[in-house]
Amino acid sequence: MKNSDQLRIPHSIRSFLRSVVGAIGGLLAGLLICRFAGESPGKVLTVLLNSSFGSGYDFGMTLFYMAYFILAGLAVAIPFKAGLFNIGGEGQLTIGALAAAWAGVAGAGIQSPVLAVLFATAASFLAGGIWGAIPGYLKARRGSHEVITTIMMNFIAAGVTSYFTLYVLKDPDSSQAETIPLSMVFQLKPFAVFNGAPMGGLILALMAMTLVLHLVLRNSVWGYRLKATGENETAGSTFGISAPGAWLSSMFVAGGIAGLTGLVEVLGNSHRFKIGFSADYGFVGIAVALVARGNILGILPSAFLFGVLQKGAGSLDLETDKVTRDLTYIIQGLIILGVASDGLWELPARLWRRRNA
Amino acid sequence: MLEEVFSNWILPTLRVSTPLIFAALGGMWCERSGVVQIGLEGIMLVGAFFAAVVTHYTQNPWWGIGAGMLSGLLLSLGYGLTVLRLKANQIVAGTAFNLFAMGIPPFLSMIWYDSTGSTPVIPGDALFRSAPLFLMVASVVLSAVFYHRSKFGLRIRFAGEHPKALESAGISVRGKRWQGIALSGALAGLGGATLSIYLASSFSRNMSSGRGFIALAAVILGKWLPLPTVAACLLFGFTELLQIRLQGVVLWGEQPVPVQWIQILPYLITIVVLAFAMGRSRAPKALGGME
Numbered sequence: 216m217k218n219s220d221q222l223r224i225p226h227s228i229r230s231f232l233r234s235v236v237g238a239i240g241g242l243l244a245g246l247l248i249c250r251f252a253g254e255s256p257g258k259v260l261t262v263l264l265n266s267s268f269g270s271g272y273d274f275g276m277t278l279f280y281m282a283y284f285i286l287a288g289l290a291v292a293i294p295f296k297a298g299l300f301n302i303g304g305e306g307q308l309t310i311g312a313l314a315a316a317w318a319g320v321a322g323a324g325i326q327s328p329v330l331a332v333l334f335a336t337a338a339s340f341l342a343g344g345i346w347g348a349i350p351g352y353l354k355a356r357r358g359s360h361e362v363i364t365t366i367m368m369n370f371i372a373a374g375v376t377s378y379f380t381l382y383v384l385k386d387p388d389s390s391q392a393e394t395i396p397l398s399m400v401f402q403l404k405p406f407a408v409f410n411g412a413p414m415g416g417l418i419l420a421l422m423a424m425t426l427v428l429h430l431v432l433r434n435s436v437w438g439y440r441l442k443a444t445g446e447n448e449t450a451g452s453t454f455g456i457s458a459p460g461a462w463l464s465s466m467f468v469a470g471g472i473a474g475l476t477g478l479v480e481v482l483g484n485s486h487r488f489k490i491g492f493s494a495d496y497g498f499v500g501i502a503v504a505l506v507a508r509g510n511i512l513g514i515l516p517s518a519f520l521f522g523v524l525q526k527g528a529g530s531l532d533l534e535t536d537k538v539t540r541d542l543t544y545i546i547q548g549l550i551i552l553g554v555a556s557d558g559l560w561e562l563p564a565r566l567w568r569r570r571n572a
Numbered sequence: 573m574l575e576e577v578f579s580n581w582i583l584p585t586l587r588v589s590t591p592l593i594f595a596a597l598g599g600m601w602c603e604r605s606g607v608v609q610i611g612l613e614g615i616m617l618v619g620a621f622f623a624a625v626v627t628h629y630t631q632n633p634w635w636g637i638g639a640g641m642l643s644g645l646l647l648s649l650g651y652g653l654t655v656l657r658l659k660a661n662q663i664v665a666g667t668a669f670n671l672f673a674m675g676i677p678p679f680l681s682m683i684w685y686d687s688t689g690s691t692p693v694i695p696g697d698a699l700f701r702s703a704p705l706f707l708m709v710a711s712v713v714l715s716a717v718f719y720h721r722s723k724f725g726l727r728i729r730f731a732g733e734h735p736k737a738l739e740s741a742g743i744s745v746r747g748k749r750w751q752g753i754a755l756s757g758a759l760a761g762l763g764g765a766t767l768s769i770y771l772a773s774s775f776s777r778n779m780s781s782g783r784g785f786i787a788l789a790a791v792i793l794g795k796w797l798p799l800p801t802v803a804a805c806l807l808f809g810f811t812e813l814l815q816i817r818l819q820g821v822v823l824w825g826e827q828p829v830p831v832q833w834i835q836i837l838p839y840l841i842t843i844v845v846l847a848f849a850m851g852r853s854r855a856p857k858a859l860g861g862m863e
Contacts, residue, residue, distance in 0.1 A: 370839040373835075381830075495674075542675060556659070
């Protein structure tokens with residue numbers, strides 16, 4: 216009965232199409248809002264696209280933001296398999312980035328670039344992972360709701376990172392709130408085609424990591440445990456699958472992956488930790504995962520879309536008179552609503568029924 | 573002595589707690605009706621912005637209060653539409669509204685004032701002196717009385733606790749939830765307004781800076797009850813005051829106390845209390861569920 220008035224399209228394709236249409240609808244609504252500022256939506260869209268694809272540098276920057284959003288999106292999508300809502304990506308990624316900056320200072324004597332990058336990777340993954348595991352643990356052992364604890368952990372991360380940046384790892388030669396710069400061995404090399412945009416082999420590595428995660432979650436025992444817990448935690452536990460274990464491990468992995476932002480930002484871009492480097496990337500990760508409908512591979516196109524938006528909006532300040540980069544917040548919010556409002560799809564059917572009733 | 577304590581500590585604590593108390597009472601009503609409200613932050617931000625704009629325009633803070641409440645109400649009705657009608661997940665939609673709300677002040681301030689998210693300064697005689705304090709006390713008393721002693725309060729609680737029972741009594745659960753959401757919008761909008769036209773004299777970029785989330789934390793620590801929620805707000809307001817007072821103060825050693833550690837106190841307290849001092853299921857039973 217439930218499906219009688221819906222076209223017989225396989226569920227996965229239908230939800231993919233709904234995502235695409237919802238996201239496009241949200242984007243269009245966001246562009247239409249520009250009319251209030253006296254700018255034509257078409258012009259704003261042109262600026263967005265030009266700015267993200269216009270040159271090698273621009274495209275490199277788009278991929279740079281995509282890298283952030285792959286990580287932030289995975290940090291939401293993985294615990295979601297186990298039925299958890301990780302709103303804490305923002306905190307996990309700032310802590311991870313700080314850890315990468317710390318690794319650069321603590322490992323100043325390291326000579327080999329490979330060792331240096333491995334050390335920073337381990338540090339940012341562990342730091343972010345622990346930051347994610349704390350709410351995971353509190354959920355598993357104390358029953359504390361992860362939405363609340365992860366929100367709180369975001370603010371604690373902001374305080375802790377700014378303390379370490381200002382008091383412990385402060386660059387004495389800088390008047391900004393930033394840490395001591397990394398030595399050359401810690402710095403990731405960008406691709407030359409991107410004309411100086413801070414993005415190189417890392418983006419390929421992140422795509423490969425996403426593919427591996429997709430396969431692991433689909434085929435491994437761990438992936439099965441997460442899914443069983445997410446679908447029905449009591450049924451899972453009857454078959455000996457421990458929900459607390461799934462919660463703790465998924466939050467650790469998610470936090471660790473968010474923490475790898477340290478590689479994108481600290482090793483790849485600014486070569487130090489700067490307070491406020493993240494323009495709420497962790498929250499955009501929720502949008503990324505949502506548009507991907509929790510599908511791990513879907514994170515890639517979704518992160519790309521948000522990368523285009525982030526990069527494109529940066530040019531709005533200069534290219535238009537009255538629209539600024541802050542338009543991204545409005546568009547992001549509308550895209551989430553467009554994708555999340557499942558009831559929109561039943562409206563035509565409901566109206567149809569009402570008319571024929 | 574007593575007067576000094578009052579004017580140096582008690583009154584300032586009440587002042588900085590005022591926005592939190594309004595927002596938290598709104599959040600309490602909304603969550604009691606069974607709808608998660610993590611959008612308080614965005615509502616406060618938008619309320620603060622429109623309150624400053626309208627006060628600057630009319631030079632009358634009462635219009636500002638009205639604008640703050642109305643804009644908060646409208647935003648929350650949008651939220652209600654997506655979660656009650658369009659079946660969006662409440663946490664997802666709340667996050668979306670927070671992001672959306674962050675974009676509104678810079679978008680409009682660019683059009684109106686050519687600035688990226690702040691409003692012109694309002695002259696002192698067009699600002700409140702102490703009226704919001706009395707409003708705050710009144711809404712605390714009203715909330716407590718309506719919560720414990722009225723049919724309205726009872727029905728809102730049933731919508732969040734036992735929606736089936738309410739339904740079988742012939743009362744619309746969805747209607748009660750709309751009311752809860754509307755209350756959260758108006759009250760959090762009012763809380764935002766007190767930020768810009770009572771505690772400050774203009775709107776500045778991202779002015780709410782986490783207060784909506786602190787208000788939400790206060791609701792949880794207060795176990796979704798009016799007076800304990802207000803007590804939690806006062807505690808958080810006090811830590812905010814401490815943070816201002818201890819800026820650059822040397823308490824021990826030679827370095828001033830790092831304010832960051834005081835900044836994180838409310839969040840730390842919330843986690844610790846939530847995890848170790850509170851029983852498991854204090855939240856309204858049907859919180860976050862669909863009908």
